[in-house]
Amino acid sequence: MLRIFALALVATGSAAAQTLRVDPPHWWVGTPVNRLELLVSSDAGLSSASVSAPGVVVVSDVAAANPRYRYVTVEIQPGAKPGSATVVAEAGRKKIRAEWKLKERRPRAMAPGLSQRDLIYLVTPDRFANGDPSNDDVAGMTERGSDRNGNYKRHGGDLAGMTAHLDYVKSLGATAVWPMPLLENDMPAASYHGYAITDHYRIDPRYGTHSDYVNWVDGLHVRGMKAIKDMVFNHVGTGHYLYQSPPDSSWFNAWPSAPATDPRAKARGEE
Secondary structure, three states: OEEOOOOOOOEOOOOOOOEEEEEOOEEEEOOOOOEEEEEEEEOOOOOEEEEEOOOEEEEEEEEOOOOOEEEEEEEEOOOOOOEEEEEEEEEOOEEEEEEEEEEEOOHHHHOOOOOOOOOEEEEOHHHHOOOOHHHOOOOOOOOOOOOOOOOOOOOOOOHHHHHHOHHHHHHOOOOEEEEOOOEEOOOOOOHHHOOOOOEEEEEOOOOOOHHHHHHHHHHHHHOOOEEOOOOOOOOOOOOOHHHHOOOOOOOOOOOOOOOOOOOOHHHHHOO
16 A cells, blocks of 8 residues: 655635645556555544545545544545546534545656666756746745845746756756755745755745646656656655644654754754
């Protein structure tokens, strides 16, 4: 069984609207992995959760130690078709619903990987090229604005800039591009590096949108190049919702009394 976590949101129409989050928000039909565990969560305590869709069977619904969460194991039947399913959870006397999608897997998902023949170009997206100044300052983010004079500040690089310079990268002989994480890093300081992820399924809006990411990947493929996604699961930013309110105490390891290996690291990160 595979555990993967992502984001889906839906709100009821009441004044005191509650949201339901389903991780992951989608899966694919016709894949070798047809059984997976969904993490269903809400701001309110949940007493049950289920998934309704043709070709999807709920194997189990188990409460987490934190009443906000439930582990729902589903099995996708061989004949399941792409489409939308409904996740229904009970919170007290209310029922909260969220959409969960089954998608068709694209054939190129089985494309060849990297080999010793590839030349990888490593990119720090925030420091590469600013193709869209309008996303330099995004309302609602903890760290606002950009400052190219600050070593630990954001400088404004984004996906639009990366896409605009693909021909330049190819001219260097690169066959693959490895950007540091492009996912949301909603942290108060030094969020430019990308390694304090606060949402594993949302492109950081200061880099652009999911569509911008797809356009960048498509641009690489058109040029016969490969895209590498930097996957970070060993640690998260403290603003991550799973860290702020974990399903149970076993989700994170912490050693508060352990001395820092670099006594200057904290001060530098807060500049």
